[in-house]
Amino acid sequence: xxxxxxxxxxxxxxxxxxxxxxxxxxxxxxxxxxxxxxxxxxxxxxxxxxxxxxxxxxxxxxxxxxxxxxxxxxxxxxxxxxxxxxxxxxxxxxxxxxxxxxxxxxxxxxxxxxxxxxxxxxxxxxxxxxxxxxxxxxxxxxxxxxxxxxxxxxxxxxxxxxxxxxxxxxxxxxxxxxxxxxxxxxxxxxxxxxxxxxxxxxxxxxxxxxxxxxxxxxxxxxxx
Amino acid sequence: xxxxxxxxxxxxxxxxxxxxxxxxxxxxxxxxxxxxxxxxxxxxxxxxxxxxxxxxxxxxx
Numbered sequence: 400x401x402x403x404x405x406x407x408x409x410x411x412x413x414x415x416x417x418x419x420x421x422x423x424x425x426x427x428x429x430x431x432x433x434x435x436x437x438x439x440x441x442x443x444x445x446x447x448x449x450x451x452x453x454x455x456x457x458x459x460x461x462x463x464x465x466x467x468x469x470x471x472x473x474x475x476x477x478x479x480x481x482x483x484x485x486x487x488x489x490x491x492x493x494x495x496x497x498x499x500x501x502x503x504x505x506x507x508x509x510x511x512x513x514x515x516x517x518x519x520x521x522x523x524x525x526x527x528x529x530x531x532x533x534x535x536x537x538x539x540x541x542x543x544x545x546x547x548x549x550x551x552x553x554x555x556x557x558x559x560x561x562x563x564x565x566x567x568x569x570x571x572x573x574x575x576x577x578x579x580x581x582x583x584x585x586x587x588x589x590x591x592x593x594x595x596x597x598x599x600x601x602x603x604x605x606x607x608x609x610x611x612x613x614x615x616x617x618x619x620x621x622x623x
Numbered sequence: 624x625x626x627x628x629x630x631x632x633x634x635x636x637x638x639x640x641x642x643x644x645x646x647x648x649x650x651x652x653x654x655x656x657x658x659x660x661x662x663x664x665x666x667x668x669x670x671x672x673x674x675x676x677x678x679x680x681x682x683x684x
Contacts, residue, residue, distance in 0.1 A: 446651070447645055447654075450641060450645050450654075451642065451645065453641075454637075454638045454641040454642050454645075455638070455642060457638065458634070458635065458638040461634065508631065511631040514631070514635070515631075515634070515635060518635055518638070518639070519638070522638065522639065522642045525642050525643060525646050526642060526646065528646065529645070529646035529647060532646075532647060536649075
């Protein structure tokens, strides 16, 4: 009987990846551009995502509030809109919702609001780069863990093969080598005739349980 | 210019310090320490630049 090598044994195959799967850098960048902190959330950093959201989103909202929600305007403020564009989702939503709004009164902190909104857009570049770096770190750790896991399973398979080979060698040493054509067991039918004694010897021994017990009034019964 | 007019600086400095301090760091303590260091450096930079501008303006005024 041949032993199936462990590498070909489906019961001993390396199971699918159990840990966190590798992430895409581009998806993280796109999510981070779409909404501040979403890239960090994609990698599995909710605390960092919340921090980025509060810092960048808060600054952007403060800028909008100080300008009366009129600072996101590519026609009036072209250069600032380039900075706003790094905050893809909030800028698009703000532009869509406030494109018809007009300032009705002079805002005392209008210039500060414009600065806040522009700085928020530029800060999101840092947040996106951070999300991409987190993805690279995550993938590095994930690949290292997967390599260790595969190496562990390969070692298990090697040890299994070595043990199987050792057991087989031990069994081969214990069992005497016989010719394949020669039967291992003797022929149950005797080749010679022993005459009338043969049948008597071949008869099975009488079963004691079926023998009749001696009669109670048997005089020959030994007394107890 | 009054000190009240400089009130716009702390919010933006805090936001910059938070984002720059958080980026590239892992762990709560490391992030908090980095935010603090970034804020201190930003504050020093702003104060030094402000003083230099003030002095230059005084000299050439």
